[in-house]
Amino acid sequence: MAYTPDRSQYPAMKADGSLDIDLASGKYLKLWQGPNHPGITGNMSVELTVCGDEVVAGKTHVGYLHRGFEKLMERRTFIQCFPIVCRICVPEPDFNEYCYAAAVEELAGIEVPEKANWIRALILEMGRINSYLMYLGGQAGALGQGVIGQWTTYARDLMLDRFEELTGARIYHMFIMPGGVRDHLPEGFQGRMQETLKEVECTLKDVWEVMFCNAVFKRRTVGMCVIDPAWLDEYGVTGPNARAAGVAKDVRRDAPYLVYPELDFEPVTGHDSDIYTRADVRRRDLLMSVDLIRQILARMPKDGPIMAPMPSMLHWRIPRGETYVRGECSRGEYGYYLVTDGSGYPRRVNVRGPSYTHAMSLLERMIVNVNISDVASLMVSLHTYPPEIER
Amino acid sequence: MDMRALYDRLKALYPLGELTEQRANLAFVTLPAEYLRPALLHLRDLEGYRHLVLLTAVDWLEDGLFQLTYLLCNRSRNCDIGLRVMLPREGATMASSHDIWPTAAVYQRELREMFGIDFPDSPGVDEEFILEGWNDIPPYRRDFDTLKYANDSFAQRAGRETRDPETHMKQQLYPDRD
Numbered sequence A: 001m002a003y004t005p006d007r008s009q010y011p012a013m014k015a016d017g018s019l020d021i022d023l024a025s026g027k028y029l030k031l032w033q034g035p036n037h038p039g040i041t042g043n044m045s046v047e048l049t050v051c052g053d054e055v056v057a058g059k060t061h062v063g064y065l066h067r068g069f070e071k072l073m074e075r076r077t078f079i080q081c082f083p084i085v086c087r088i089c090v091p092e093p094d095f096n097e098y099c100y101a102a103a104v105e106e107l108a109g110i111e112v113p114e115k116a117n118w119i120r121a122l123i124l125e126m127g128r129i130n131s132y133l134m135y136l137g138g139q140a141g142a143l144g145q146g147v148i149g150q151w152t153t154y155a156r157d158l159m160l161d162r163f164e165e166l167t168g169a170r171i172y173h174m175f176i177m178p179g180g181v182r183d184h185l186p187e188g189f190q191g192r193m194q195e196t197l198k199e200v201e202c203t204l205k206d207v208w209e210v211m212f213c214n215a216v217f218k219r220r221t222v223g224m225c226v227i228d229p230a231w232l233d234e235y236g237v238t239g240p241n242a243r244a245a246g247v248a249k250d251v252r253r254d255a256p257y258l259v260y261p262e263l264d265f266e267p268v269t270g271h272d273s274d275i276y277t278r279a280d281v282r283r284r285d286l287l288m289s290v291d292l293i294r295q296i297l298a299r300m301p302k303d304g305p306i307m308a309p310m311p312s313m314l315h316w317r318i319p320r321g322e323t324y325v326r327g328e329c330s331r332g333e334y335g336y337y338l339v340t341d342g343s344g345y346p347r348r349v350n351v352r353g354p355s356y357t358h359a360m361s362l363l364e365r366m367i368v369n370v371n372i373s374d375v376a377s378l379m380v381s382l383h384t385y386p387p388e389i390e391r
Numbered sequence B: 001m002d003m004r005a006l007y008d009r010l011k012a013l014y015p016l017g018e019l020t021e022q023r024a025n026l027a028f029v030t031l032p033a034e035y036l037r038p039a040l041l042h043l044r045d046l047e048g049y050r051h052l053v054l055l056t057a058v059d060w061l062e063d064g065l066f067q068l069t070y071l072l073c074n075r076s077r078n079c080d081i082g083l084r085v086m087l088p089r090e091g092a093t094m095a096s097s098h099d100i101w102p103t104a105a106v107y108q109r110e111l112r113e114m115f116g117i118d119f120p121d122s123p124g125v126d127e128e129f130i131l132e133g134w135n136d137i138p139p140y141r142r143d144f145d146t147l148k149y150a151n152d153s154f155a156q157r158a159g160r161e162t163r164d165p166e167t168h169m170k171q172q173l174y175p176d177r178d
Helices: A069-074 A078-088 A094-108 A114-141 A146-167 A189-212 A215-221 A275-299 A355-366 A372-381 B003-011 B033-046 B104-115 B146-153 B165-173
Strands: A028-033 A045-051 A054-061 A321-329 A332-340 A346-352 B019-023 B026-030 B051-060 B065-074 B079-088
Touching: A028 A372, A045 A372, A054 A355, A054 A372, A069 A078, A069 A346, A078 A094, A078 A346, A094 A114, A094 A321, A094 A332, A094 A346, A114 A146, A114 A189, A114 A275, A114 A321, A114 A372, A146 A189, A189 A215, A189 A275, A215 A275, A215 A372, A275 A372, A321 B019, A321 B026, A321 B051, A321 B079, A332 B051, A346 B051, A355 A372, A355 B104, B003 B019, B003 B026, B003 B033, B003 B079, B033 B065, B033 B079, B051 B104
Parallel strands: B026 B079
Antiparallel strands: A028 A045, A045 A054, A321 A332, A332 A346, B019 B026, B051 B065, B065 B079
C-alpha cells in the first residue's frame, strides 16, 4: 500500500519561507544522520527534522574534513601544489590532478605532448570506473545488500592493481603533473588491463542480476526521489544526476578535452530521474568507460614524449591571468578556477566539485517528504563526496 | 559564440570594463556591483547562460579589494563568461543572487565565513558553514597567517623532535665534513 503522509502534522511556513517548527509541541524530532552513520556518504551529516517517520526539513552540515587546501595552495609553488590536489577527493583523485595541471598549463602557455593526453584520458577513465564501483556498493548497501559492495570492491581492487603498476600508488596517484604525465605504460600493461576489464564486466553482470533485478531494490528505488529537470539549472546539477533526468549533460561531449573528440561514445541518459535510473545510468556509464579504455589502448600512439619542456620548477613564475578548466568526473562537472598574479605562487585556486551543489542545496530540497528509511538511499544516489565541498 | 559580440551587446546595456578573452569560449569582464544582478538576469534569461558554475572571491590585499567572480555557462554553445565585481575589502557587501540561482546561497554562505563578504538577505548567510566557533579574521583572507594561527592554537606532541633538514642530512650523509 502506498505511503500517505499526514499533512495536518506539517509545520506552517513563516513569511520568510522558513518552517515554523516548534520542537516543544512534541510533533517534531531532530535526528542526526551522520557524521557517524552507516548510511552517510563520507564525512558529513544531515540534520533531519522528522514528523513521525517522515522528513519535513533537512540541513547538510560539513566541516568534518576541512583541511584548507585552497589556502594551502596560496603558500606553495605551482609544482608544490601538484602533490596535494589529489587529496581533495579520495575515491576519484585524478580529476584534481588533471584540472589543476590543465589550468596551470593554459596560463603558462605549455603545450602537452599528444601521448600524455592519451595517458591522461586513460587514467581518468580508470578512476571513473573505480568511483562507480564504489558507488554501486554504497547504493546497494544503503538498502541492505551488503554483498554487492564486496563484489564491487573486488573489481575495484583489480583496477587499483593497474593503477599501482602504472603510477606506483593505489589511491593518490600523483601521476598527471603540469606538462604531461610521469611515465609511459609499463611493459605488458595493455594485456593485464584487458583482463581487468573483462573481470569488471563480469562483476557488473552479477551486479545487474542481483542488485538491479532484485524486487526489493526496485521497490525502494523506482519512482523514488525524482530530480525535476527544471532544477538542473537552478541547482547546478550535472553528471549522471542530470543525465538520468533526460538531459545529456556530459563535459566530455559538450566541451571536449584531452582525446575525447577522437573517441566514439554517446552520453548515457535515462528518463525517470529516480534513484533506480540514476543507479542504472552510472552502471551503463561504467560499461561505457570500459569501452573507452579499450578504444584508448587501441589508438594510443606507441611512441612520443610524455612531458613538455618545463621551466625550472624552483624559479617558475606564471604571468598574471585567470582561467577555468573543467572535466567530466563520475559525479558531474569538476573544475578548477585558477588566478595567477605573476609570482611563483597561485593567487587563488578554487575547486568546483559537483558535490558542492548536489549535497547541499539539492539534497536539502529533495529530502523533504522522504521517509527516514530512504534518506541514506537518496544521499548515496546523488553520489556526493563531502571533501569537495569543504576543500 | 563570438565572445566579442556578446561583450558588445552587454556593453550597450552596462558600463563594462575591458574584455579578457582567455580562450575562444571563455572570457572575463568586470562591471560595477550595482549592475551585477541585472547582468546576471540578462545573461540567464536572454543569452542562455543558465548554469552558475561557481561563485568565488579573490583577495587583492595590495589593492584593498576583493574580486567576486560569477562564472556562468551556456552549455548549448559551450561558452563561459566570468563576471568580476571589485569590492572594497573593508565592509565588503554584495547583493544576494540566491533568488536567481538557489544554489548561490551556499556559495554566499561560504564567502561570508571564509572572506567576510556579506550578502544581506541571503538564506542562512550568517550560519556557520565549515568552521565552528571561529574567533579570528576570516581565514581565506590573505592577511590571515596560517602558521601563526597553528602555532598559537595547537601544541606540539610531547616527545616530538624537530630537526633542521639541512643540518640533519649533513649529519646523516657527511658526519665528518665540517
